[in-house]
């Protein structure tokens with residue numbers, strides 16, 4: 001295979017027209033030849049910058065070298081030392097602003113496609129039945145993990161490898177956190193990828209108790225004092241949806257992105273075999289510009305709707321990954337930028353009929369350096385819609401903080417935890433991921449789970 | 463898996479089941495609810511906890527067949543199991559959180575309609591166990607569909623039955639009975655707790671507002687996760703938006719916007735839901751009723 005060192009080997013994707021009507025994965029990934037060819041583009045720097053760009057410091061040149069030589073199983077074991085969820089990260093990490101942003105190749109030409117290589121390695125290992133290696137000996141100490149998202153799974157996996165007896169408690173009926181209920185099938189296949197990676201964590205001896213809401217069924221204090229756990233890690237995420245507080249927001253046909261995505265992903269409403277209904281809508285307006293908004297918009301599109309995204313800043317400020325915005329546009333989603341909703345119209349039965357918006361312009365940069373949007377007076381206009389999906393961000397659920405004595409939280413309801421080791425204001429209780437930072441990314445949550453695993457190990461080894 | 467230890471037919475398509483669920487039974491309180499998911503393809507169905515035995519690890523649910531999922535649930539047999547059963551969810555009844563001393567100063571009237579009689583029972587029972595006298599009204603269309611009458615008689619100081627057609631007890635609905643007790647018999651109540659269909663809770667709340675009696679209602683909007691994650695259950699309560707699954711399910715009946723809540727509850731209801739889907743999408747295959755010919 002011919003390689004132009006300045007250009008990455010392109011990855012195959014489903015045609016936009018075809019994929020807009022199905023829930024199959026958009027990106028098809030590299031095959032063996034493509035992966036090995038792309039791997040040759042890595043210079044294997046002595047002082048690799050990419051590793052510094054990775055929140056869990058994966059030995060990137062190390063695994064790419066194995067790929068180049070065709071040792072795919074070895075490559076998997078290199079990654080698995082650092083990450084329990086490579087097939088997930090290879091798909092959803094914002095590599096363009098992390099490892100790939102630091103790649104020396106990127107100075108003149110394209111960065112090495114680290115994410116696509118990681119995905120290839122993880123997918124190949126799964127097909128070959130390669131599993132992570134469990135601990136040889138148990139140390140008899142019990143740790144409870146709350147939440148089975150990336151933070152919880154990582155913390156659980158790392159501690160299990162060290163010989164701890166781990167139980168994950170998950171509120172929903174299915175493990176995976178946002179990976180299961182939020183991110184859609186066409187970006188992150190559930191049974192092939194997410195469930196398989198969860199099985200890998202279980203193969204290390206980790207037990208998962210679903211349907212258990214901590215703070216309701218049992219409290220953290222009870223886990224520590226009555227159920228014999230030596231430490232607890234809180235990875236409960238930031239799942240509480242925000243609404244705007246504009247008139248008409250409770251009309252029938254207004255959903256939070258979480259509800260819309262949960263119905264489609266977790267409850268599989270897009271599949272007729274499942275009982276949960278979804279009102280997909282014909283004309284859908286999604287409010288917001290993050291990954292969640294893109295996912296909601298592209299889900300609605302696949303359910304047959306015309307979709308508009310309404311976002312109050314300009315394209316440059318869209319918080320979603322570049323790749324997701326690009327895919328959304330290719331599929332035919334219309335972007336109404338510098339636009340903000342002011343009211344949702346409803347008919348006599350309370351059904352949504354449209355949305356009134358106002359145009360915005362970017363004002364002076366605020367203290368954070370972001371230019372804040374200001375309304376242009378008199379510029380109101382209407383968009384016809386039967387469904388409005390609010391994707392305005394989420395905040396941590398107070399369920400745990402309000403039922404745990406002595407657990408400090410900040411003004412944004414996030415749990416206060418030390419970044420280096422996840423320790424909180426309460427002894428034996430650690431926390432990390434979105435529950436601490438507010439809504440962030442998979443890899444940052446994993447990084448926090450890792451740091452806390454180290455912290456817990458140190459605490460319990462004293 | 464959560465085993466069905468007992469199944470009993472009450473009346474009017476209403477079934478009672480005892481479920482083996484030790485974690486829920488150990489921590490639940492009157493007023494809270496569970497979510498049941500019968501099998502892999504099932505939806506998440508919220509049901510109020512109607513009784514529980516913490517020692518034996520049993521939770522009792524009572525449900526009425528109103529659509530496809532509850533129909534399917536009624537087909538489960540003793541000894542079979544539900545795949546998922548999560549709880550307790552929501553807040554415990556406000557009354558149970560009050561001290562017994564405070565409660566003894568109150569004069570409480572429970573008003574139940576239909577399947578709502580079931581969740582009132584454990585609250586009334588709790589009151590009886592703590593030496594607090596309460597009155598209970600059970601309202602029903604007709605005599606045959608009254609449930610839990612004997613049980614309720616054992617725990618209520620006074621039990622009043624009101625039937626629309628007069629086939630049993632007082633002739634009239636729950637509101638007529640309240641009027642009769644307060645206006646004609648001069649009874650004084652400091653608090654009313656109404657649990658039943660939204661329309662009944664709405665009219666009870668309108669009446670008690672006029673009579674100036676603080677009123678608690680138990681709301682049952684559409685839910686998905688039941689943990690505060692989706693907002694499907696949101697209600698307008700006074701000036702605030704509340705999530706019934708975490709802020710409720712009990713609210714001040716004088717503040718709830720019932721008309722909006724009833725509109726929202728109808729969103730997916732089999733009949734209306736199918737019509738709405740037909741209207742919006744040209745087909746009804748997402749209605750979930752199981753009776754489609756398409």
Ligand SMILES: Cc1cc2nc3c(=O)[nH]c(=O)nc-3n(C[C@H](O)[C@H](O)[C@H](O)COP(=O)(O)OP(=O)(O)OC[C@H]3O[C@@H](n4cnc5c(N)ncnc54)[C@H](O)[C@@H]3O)c2cc1C
Nearest residue numbers: 147149150151171177178182214237433434440441442445
């Ligand atoms: C639609 C969507 C798309 C996204 N796309 C991307 C992307 O492309 N790339 C990226 O990097 N990030 C993306 N993110 C963000 C990323 O998914 C999150 O930052 C990440 O999942 C956070 O991980 P976590 O483990 O902290 O929490 P979560 O994944 O939220 O998991 C928390 C888990 O804890 C459980 N839980 C909560 N409370 C309790 C309790 N009291 N008891 C028991 N269990 C409880 C929850 O049910 C949940 O399963 C996206 C998020 C969403 C919603």
Ligand SMILES: Cc1cc2nc3c(=O)[nH]c(=O)nc-3n(C[C@H](O)[C@H](O)[C@H](O)COP(=O)(O)OP(=O)(O)OC[C@H]3O[C@@H](n4cnc5c(N)ncnc54)[C@H](O)[C@@H]3O)c2cc1C
Nearest residue numbers: 508509510525526529530531532682683684685730731732
């Ligand atoms: C906190 C709470 C407590 C409840 N307690 C009880 C109880 O103790 N006994 C009992 O019989 N019922 C109770 N309900 C109502 C019960 O959950 C619904 O009757 C049931 O979900 C209807 O499902 P279905 O498919 O059989 O009906 P359908 O009418 O066919 O429902 C169609 C769709 O509408 C949704 N839906 C319709 N009505 C409701 C509703 N009220 N709540 C949630 N979703 C609804 C369902 O998700 C379903 O997808 C409670 C509801 C809540 C929220």
Ligand code: FES
Nearest residue numbers: 688690692693707
């Ligand atoms: S049911 Fe989802 S937030 Fe209440």
